[in-house]
Amino acid sequence: MQKQDWRAALVARHRHRFAVETAVRVPEGWRGLTEAMVREIDNALSPEERFVILSIHKARGQLAMISDGCLGTSTLAYRLYLAAVELSKHRCEVCGKSGDPVLVGNGTEIRCYEHREANDG
Numbered sequence: 001m002q003k004q005d006w007r008a009a010l011v012a013r014h015r016h017r018f019a020v021e022t023a024v025r026v027p028e029g030w031r032g033l034t035e036a037m038v039r040e041i042d043n044a045l046s047p048e049e050r051f052v053i054l055s056i057h058k059a060r061g062q063l064a065m066i067s068d069g070c071l072g073t074s075t076l077a078y079r080l081y082l083a084a085v086e087l088s089k090h091r092c093e094v095c096g097k098s099g100d101p102v103l104v105g106n107g108t109e110i111r112c113y114e115h116r117e118a119n120d121g
């Protein structure tokens with residue numbers, strides 16, 4: 001790795017909420033929703049609340065987060081997470097515009113109209 005990319009920078013900004021520096025592994029197009037989700041969840045939690053993110057990644061065509069500690073299903077932080085998951089289902093993985101699931105190679109990716117034909121993410 002040469003220059004620090006946005007995923008590592010996001011972890012660095014919220015270091016106390018991440019177990020490892022490589023915890024964020026989402027597609028480029030999901031940058032905005034991922035950064036917003038982490039910032040808002042961190043804001044919604046009190047500093048002493050035990051909640052550490054082990055991984056944020058793509059699973060079954062949508063955003064997924066694995067954590068040590070629970071957000072609680074009725075909290076603001078949990079609703080922020082669910083909102084980000086919903087957003088990711090319709091967000092192009094290449095550019096972040098509105099998109100839908102399409103077959104790319106051996107898997108399914110969310111792609112906007114422009115990136116539907118392109119196979120090079």
Ligand SMILES: [Zn+2]
Pocket residue numbers: 092093094095096097111112113114115
């Ligand atoms: Zn796109």
